[in-house]
Every structure is written in C-alpha cells, then in structure tokens.
Amino acid sequence: MKKIKIFIMFFLKRFVSLFPKKIENDEIKKIIKSLENNSFYCYKNFFTSDQIEKIRKGLILAEEKSINDGDIVKKDLTNKKKRISNIAEMNLESLNLYTKNNFILEVSKYFHGIEVKSVTKSTYEVKEQGNNPENSPLKDRKDDTIFFHFDRPYKVLKTFLILEDISDKDGPFQVVQGSHKIRYKSPLKKIVRYLSKIFFFRHHYLLSKEDEKYFINKEDIVYCKGNKGDLYFVNTEAWHCGRPLSASGKREVLWNYIYSDSLTPWIKNIVTGKFLKI
Numbered sequence: 001m002k003k004i005k006i007f008i009m010f011f012l013k014r015f016v017s018l019f020p021k022k023i024e025n026d027e028i029k030k031i032i033k034s035l036e037n038n039s040f041y042c043y044k045n046f047f048t049s050d051q052i053e054k055i056r057k058g059l060i061l062a063e064e065k066s067i068n069d070g071d072i073v074k075k076d077l078t079n080k081k082k083r084i085s086n087i088a089e090m091n092l093e094s095l096n097l098y099t100k101n102n103f104i105l106e107v108s109k110y111f112h113g114i115e116v117k118s119v120t121k122s123t124y125e126v127k128e129q130g131n132n133p134e135n136s137p138l139k140d141r142k143d144d145t146i147f148f149h150f151d152r153p154y155k156v157l158k159t160f161l162i163l164e165d166i167s168d169k170d171g172p173f174q175v176v177q178g179s180h181k182i183r184y185k186s187p188l189k190k191i192v193r194y195l196s197k198i199f200f201f202r203h204h205y206l207l208s209k210e211d212e213k214y215f216i217n218k219e220d221i222v223y224c225k226g227n228k229g230d231l232y233f234v235n236t237e238a239w240h241c242g243r244p245l246s247a248s249g250k251r252e253v254l255w256n257y258i259y260s261d262s263l264t265p266w267i268k269n270i271v272t273g274k275f276l277k278i
C-alpha cells in the first residue's frame with residue numbers, strides 16, 4: 001500500500017504544481033522562486049542570538065526527556081550521530097518557536113500548493129567524525145546519508161536551522177541545485193531510479209560515487225554553510241547528502257520535515273478545487 005501511495009503522490013503533487021499561486025508576501029515569493037529554480041533557499045539571520053539561546057535551553061529539556069524515554073538515537077559509524085526525532089511532539093514553548101513557526105508553515109503552503117497545518121516531524125541532530133567508517137556495499141550501509149540521494153520521488157520540504165556556525169570542516173549539507181527537476185541531467189535514468197526505489201530496490205535512491213557523474217553536474221553542488229540563526233529551506237527531492245566530517249568538525253542543526261504526503265488532504269483539495277485558491 002505504501003508503494004502505491006508514493007506512486008499516486010508522484011502524480012498528485014506534479015498535477016497541483018501546474019497551477020500558479022498568488023503570493024502576496026515578497027519574502028515568501030523569493031523563497032518559493034528559489035526553491036523552484038535552485039532547490040534551496042538560505043534565509044540569513046532567521047532567528048536572533050537570543051532566540052537561538054531560548055531554543056538551546058528547550059533542547060536541553062528535550063534531550064533529558066528523550067534520554068528518560070529511551071528514544072534518543074546514537075550511532076557511531078562514518079559519522080557519529082546523535083538524533084532526537086520527536087521534538088515537535090514535545091510541545092515545548094521554546095521549541096515551538098521553530099517547530100510551529102507560522103512563517104515556515106506559510107512557505108510550506110505555497111511550496112506544496114495546499115494548506116499545511118503542521119510539520120511531519122522535527123529532529124535535533126548533532127554530527128561529528130565517526131570512529132567506525134563503513135566500507136560495505138552500498139545496500140548494506142547504515143550511514144547511508146553520506147551518499148547523494150533523494151528523499152522522495154516528489155517534492156518535499158525540509159528546513160534546517162543552524163545552531164552553531166557551519167564551515168567546510170563541519171561537513172556541510174550538500175544539495176545539487178536544480179536537480180529536483182525531472183529534466184535535470186538524465187531524466188530517463190532518474191525516472192528508472194524513482195521507480196526502482198519505489199517498487200524494487202530500496203537502496204536505489206542512493207548514488208554510488210561511480211554513478212554520480214550520470215546524475216550530477218559538479219558545478220551545481222552547493223555547500224550549505226552558514227552562521228548560527230541561519231535557516232535553510234531545501235526541496236529534498238533534489239540530490240543531496242551530508243558528507244563525512246573532519247576531526248575537528250561538528251554540525252548541530254534542528255530540522256523540520258514537511259513531507260505533506262498523506263493522501264487524504266491531497267485528494268480532498270483536488271476534488272473540492274481548494275488548491276486553486278492558494
């Protein structure tokens with residue numbers, strides 16, 4: 001059923017995207033245009049230092065709660081990773097500043113073309129260099145996100161808030177600008193990958209190093225560096241990855257995942273024509 005759902009979403013999201021949206025707010029207009037053309041947008045100083053401090057205090061509480069509940073995930077592979085995945089559900093006032101941010105939800109609405117009431121999930125993530133680099137075949141890798149991949153075969157929005165400045169040593173998140181477009185570089189090969197990921201081999205959403213040349217133009221790779229308080233919007237249908245960190249590197253970010261891919265609201269919006277009013 002999940003496979004069929006993904007396959008249907010592939011068409012529904014593309015169908016709704018064909019209809020123009022009326023965007024009054026110039027800032028949102030700029031973000032949507034950049035997402036459509038370049039797959040990402042960097043909003044400098046989205047939060048002030050004081051707001052980041054407030055969020056940090058909330059994260060200390062969230063981490064304590066997560067340790068008590070036993071749902072903090074720690075991995076030490078090619079990258080060492082600490083992740084708390086249920087930040088939005090905790091409903092902490094200091095974190096709601098980010099996880100229930102009206103501006104981000106408003107951008108999501110115009111990005112998807114239907115109303116978005118909440119994020120799918122929010123994740124706190126800290127990465128450092130790992131002590132157990134993996135060399136197994138691609139399909140067996142546990143730290144799979146170090147390879148270029150797409151999250152879904154249709155548009156999905158993720159935002160990540162930088163909590164500590166990110167430079168080259170911190171293995172910045174990389175996105176291939178424009179590669180969310182079906183016509184980017186190798187359309188047929190890409191569609192085969194999409195279908196293969198859905199129906200045959202799950203790991204086919206990952207690119208081996210040798211295959212990168214068929215799907216990615218090196219000059220389109222953007223290194224998402226920035227400062228504390230900067231916010232990135234990314235359409236993770238585009239090829240993206242987080243490469244290994246250097247020994248002194250550390251990457252600390254707060255994600256919002258805004259997949260908007262449950263079938264019912266899409267069908268409702270299409271049947272009632274509500275999406276035409278966005």
Ligand SMILES: [Fe+2]
Nearest residue numbers: 145150151236
């Ligand atoms: Fe991803």
